[in-house]
Structure formats: structure tokens, C-alpha cells
Amino acid sequence: MANHGHYGGGGGTRQGIYILTADGTFLASTNTLDADAVVKVMAQGLAAWADTTAAARKLPADWTLPRKRWETSCPTTGLVLRSFNADLGPEADRKRLNRDHAWFTAAEARGWLGTDPKVGDKHTVSQAIVERLARFHLVDNVRGQTLPFAPADVATSSITTTVTKRDGDTVSFEIDGATQGETDGTWTLGASDWTPSEKYPRAVTSKIVGHGRFDLASGRFTALEFVALGERTGRTNLNGRPKGDVGPARIGWVFELAPDRPAERVAPAFVDIYDADWIVDPR
Amino acid sequence: MTLLRTPLGPAALALLALALCAACGGEATEPSGASQESADNGLELAKLATYRALVLPKDSERAWEQIAWQISYEDGLRASSAEQKPLLLWVMNGHPLGCT
Known part of the structure; x- marks a missing residue:
């Protein structure tokens, strides 16, 4: 998903803010501390969300992620x-x-x-x-x-x-x-x-x-x-x-x-x- | 970090923030049974609020805390799927709630 974002698919960092669907479909992203810029990206994400399918908005039924968390x-x-x-x-x-x-x-x-x-x-x-x-x-x-x-x-x-x-x-x-x-x-x-x-x-x-x-x-x-x-x-x-x-x-x-x-x-x-x-x- | 974002736009986000703010609960600020005498080290318990104010961010800098952040990608994805809302994923190196 992040490879579709602002840094592309090359090497290096993937830091930033991403808008996505539950199945991992990329909608929008940025990496900034400017709140107004984040709001614009959120709006872009919402606009893209409107075009997503019902299937994209759901996790696959068999989806799991190993729970390896410090918390x-x-x-x-x-x-x-x-x-x-x-x-x-x-x-x-x-x-x-x-x-x-x-x-x-x-x-x-x-x-x-x-x-x-x-x-x-x-x-x-x-x-x-x-x-x-x-x-x-x-x-x-x-x-x-x-x-x-x-x-x-x-x-x-x-x-x-x-x-x-x-x-x-x-x-x-x-x-x-x-x-x-x-x-x-x-x-x-x-x-x-x-x-x-x-x-x-x-x-x-x-x-x-x-x-x-x-x-x-x-x-x-x-x-x-x-x-x-x-x-x-x-x-x-x-x-x-x-x-x-x-x-x-x-x-x-x-x-x-x-x-x-x-x-x-x-x-x-x-x-x-x-x-x-x-x-x-x-x- | 992950944030559930309503598809209804900024107005709905504001409503979400208000609802969560009411649920946050208060935090201790008044000494309970305190004598108000000076501590042995020279600091005064009676000035605790003043000392806190020296360090804590302003309320306007803490507005983001009113959002019900999830702290794992998994929890965010599951909530996004259950509530049929897009997910905002915040990815940073270093301590995720700090400035590093």
C-alpha cells in the first residue's frame, strides 16, 4: 500500500500519513507537519473512498496479522x-x-x-x-x-x-x-x-x-x-x-x-x- | 497510529472529537489531603499547577488527543472494516506519540 504513496516504491523511508481502505487499497498520502496539508490529503482520501467497492472496504474473512506488539x-x-x-x-x-x-x-x-x-x-x-x-x-x-x-x-x-x-x-x-x-x-x-x-x-x-x-x-x-x-x-x-x-x-x-x-x-x-x-x- | 475517519467530512470529524472528549474523563489536579507545605527539596506542592503549566502543551496543541487513536495497524484495519470507514494511518520512526 505504502509503495503507492508519496515516496513511491523505491528504497528508503515510508514515513507519513496514508488514507486507505480495510483491504489495503491506497487512497491518498503525504508526509508533512502542516495541518492544512493533511486536511487536503484527508479530503482527497475521502473523495477516492467514494469510488471504492464494497469489497475493498472489508478485510478478507481469513485475514490475520501476528500480534507482535510491545503494548x-x-x-x-x-x-x-x-x-x-x-x-x-x-x-x-x-x-x-x-x-x-x-x-x-x-x-x-x-x-x-x-x-x-x-x-x-x-x-x-x-x-x-x-x-x-x-x-x-x-x-x-x-x-x-x-x-x-x-x-x-x-x-x-x-x-x-x-x-x-x-x-x-x-x-x-x-x-x-x-x-x-x-x-x-x-x-x-x-x-x-x-x-x-x-x-x-x-x-x-x-x-x-x-x-x-x-x-x-x-x-x-x-x-x-x-x-x-x-x-x-x-x-x-x-x-x-x-x-x-x-x-x-x-x-x-x-x-x-x-x-x-x-x-x-x-x-x-x-x-x-x-x-x-x-x-x-x-x- | 491509525484513525478512523468518517466519510461525512470535517463537520462529522468535529462531532466525533466532541463525543470522545466527553468520554476522556478528568485527571487529578488538586492535591488530596495535601498539607501545601514546601517539599524538602524546595519545590512547593501548592505551586504544582504552576509547575505543570511550565511543561505541558497548551490545550490547542492537544486537540489531536481527542481522537480515539488505535495504536496498531491491525486494530485500525479491523475497525475500518467493521465501521465501513476509510483508515488514516500515521507512520513515523521513533516513539509514535513523541516528537522523535
């Missing part, structure tokens, strides 16, 4: 956070931001609080949670793909929760913390698609504040949001930072409960090297 590991009974990150400060390019999802099983997510939380309790959030956030999510990918940190790079990071209210099984709490990720660029995470060809020294620091509400009976969060505000230094090969933009510069993240809908089950950017043995590699 099949999405911990829907655990904790799924969505995140946003952006450059801060007066010089920030506000047109660029990125988003991601952070996954935790129910057992992992329980590490936000102690066993029997009481008002005033302070709890050091589990190392698994802190490491995952600091290594894979509190990174500088505002403008493009970057590299994760290794466990040793974030070893001084810490997050604390303080219980502010207990009403039966409902526990309300506040979050504060600080993370530090720093590397001289030495890659210690083994061979993968992420393995860089050279060293990229970099650092990310952040301070965290937020709050949440957890239901002990169901083991589910009914509220959770926190921000991380900090500083970035350095760059990586594909994170879109030109050599003149290596900081230090301000950067920020927002984490919140992901709404329950398909688009929020997109896997974390680093899912293929996540520190989670419950993720099934679909490849």
Missing part, C-alpha cells in the same frame, strides 16, 4: 503513567516537547508506600521505581531520541512519600525527591539498538514534587501526579541538541496517571531495555 505487556492492572517533558526558561523552544509512558506492575507500584501507611509516615520509595524513572524517563529527549542512564549513573537519586491522610483503605500522600543522572558516556548496558558509536557525556538533575492517592483494598492509584524540574547538560547523537546547545539548561517533566484508552498504552521509549523481566519481547 501487550502494558501493566493495565498496575500503574501506567504518562509523561511530558519540555525545555524551560526564557530561551526554550516551546514548540518542541516529548511524551512517554512509564510502566510498573502492581507489585512494583506498591513501592510508593509502606506496608501499613499511617498519617505522618515517611517512606523511601523503592529503588526499582526510582531507578526506572531516573534511568529511562528523566532523560533529555525533548527534541529527539536519547540514551538511558545505567543504574550506577543514578545511584544517588531518591524519592520520599509522606502520608497526609488515611481514610480506611484510602491513603493520600505527598511526594518529594531529587534525582541525579550523570555519565561520562561510557556505555555499560550491553549491545542493543541503543548502543552508541561514541561517548556522549551528559547529566540530568531534577527535583520532584507531587501527590497521590492510593486504595489499599484494590491496590490501585486513584490519583498520582508529580513534576520534576531540573537541569540538563550534554547531548547524544539523536536527541536533537546541536553542539552549541549542551547546557546547562533548564528542563522539566510532568508525570500523571494515564487515561484508560488505547493511545495511552503505547510502550515506553526504552521498553526494549527496560529493567523489567515481565515485559515480553515481541520480536
Whole structure:
């Protein structure tokens, strides 16, 4: 289908927006960030749709596609956070931001609080949670793909929760913390698609504040949001930072409960090297 | 990413977006039982909304989220076939909901 599109059938990328029928009949396509141009292509697609047959609008009865998808590991009974990150400060390019999802099983997510939380309790959030956030999510990918940190790079990071209210099984709490990720660029995470060809020294620091509400009976969060505000230094090969933009510069993240809908089950950017043995590699 | 597109034109798309927006549900924004005191690290929970606003895109930049995107080609094709509507397929390298 894509070979009929804007890039033709030669080698190279097939990125873009395509309008098609259920049987794979090509109707229209483009590759642009211009919304008006996309609307024109959608109109072209609709016009072409009017000329398609009923058969073209149906999937063949025996059609199947192997279900090899990372999102099949999405911990829907655990904790799924969505995140946003952006450059801060007066010089920030506000047109660029990125988003991601952070996954935790129910057992992992329980590490936000102690066993029997009481008002005033302070709890050091589990190392698994802190490491995952600091290594894979509190990174500088505002403008493009970057590299994760290794466990040793974030070893001084810490997050604390303080219980502010207990009403039966409902526990309300506040979050504060600080993370530090720093590397001289030495890659210690083994061979993968992420393995860089050279060293990229970099650092990310952040301070965290937020709050949440957890239901002990169901083991589910009914509220959770926190921000991380900090500083970035350095760059990586594909994170879109030109050599003149290596900081230090301000950067920020927002984490919140992901709404329950398909688009929020997109896997974390680093899912293929996540520190989670419950993720099934679909490849 | 895939999007079911109605054959009725832009007006129908707007209606679809409105219906989905109502179904999206709210998200937590108010501290629950929070003391509003400063966190140990200097950030203030009472300023959480201000901090969020520094990072989050504007509502006008998030209009696309009101569409019920499917995240697999298979799901999109099946929905297209079932609902007899053309499919909009959005193909990008990198993280599909990010800017990469």
C-alpha cells in the first residue's frame, strides 16, 4: 500500500500519513507537519473512498496479522503513567516537547508506600521505581531520541512519600525527591539498538514534587501526579541538541496517571531495555 | 497510529472529537489531603499547577488527543472494516506519540 504513496516504491523511508481502505487499497498520502496539508490529503482520501467497492472496504474473512506488539505487556492492572517533558526558561523552544509512558506492575507500584501507611509516615520509595524513572524517563529527549542512564549513573537519586491522610483503605500522600543522572558516556548496558558509536557525556538533575492517592483494598492509584524540574547538560547523537546547545539548561517533566484508552498504552521509549523481566519481547 | 475517519467530512470529524472528549474523563489536579507545605527539596506542592503549566502543551496543541487513536495497524484495519470507514494511518520512526 505504502509503495503507492508519496515516496513511491523505491528504497528508503515510508514515513507519513496514508488514507486507505480495510483491504489495503491506497487512497491518498503525504508526509508533512502542516495541518492544512493533511486536511487536503484527508479530503482527497475521502473523495477516492467514494469510488471504492464494497469489497475493498472489508478485510478478507481469513485475514490475520501476528500480534507482535510491545503494548501487550502494558501493566493495565498496575500503574501506567504518562509523561511530558519540555525545555524551560526564557530561551526554550516551546514548540518542541516529548511524551512517554512509564510502566510498573502492581507489585512494583506498591513501592510508593509502606506496608501499613499511617498519617505522618515517611517512606523511601523503592529503588526499582526510582531507578526506572531516573534511568529511562528523566532523560533529555525533548527534541529527539536519547540514551538511558545505567543504574550506577543514578545511584544517588531518591524519592520520599509522606502520608497526609488515611481514610480506611484510602491513603493520600505527598511526594518529594531529587534525582541525579550523570555519565561520562561510557556505555555499560550491553549491545542493543541503543548502543552508541561514541561517548556522549551528559547529566540530568531534577527535583520532584507531587501527590497521590492510593486504595489499599484494590491496590490501585486513584490519583498520582508529580513534576520534576531540573537541569540538563550534554547531548547524544539523536536527541536533537546541536553542539552549541549542551547546557546547562533548564528542563522539566510532568508525570500523571494515564487515561484508560488505547493511545495511552503505547510502550515506553526504552521498553526494549527496560529493567523489567515481565515485559515480553515481541520480536 | 491509525484513525478512523468518517466519510461525512470535517463537520462529522468535529462531532466525533466532541463525543470522545466527553468520554476522556478528568485527571487529578488538586492535591488530596495535601498539607501545601514546601517539599524538602524546595519545590512547593501548592505551586504544582504552576509547575505543570511550565511543561505541558497548551490545550490547542492537544486537540489531536481527542481522537480515539488505535495504536496498531491491525486494530485500525479491523475497525475500518467493521465501521465501513476509510483508515488514516500515521507512520513515523521513533516513539509514535513523541516528537522523535
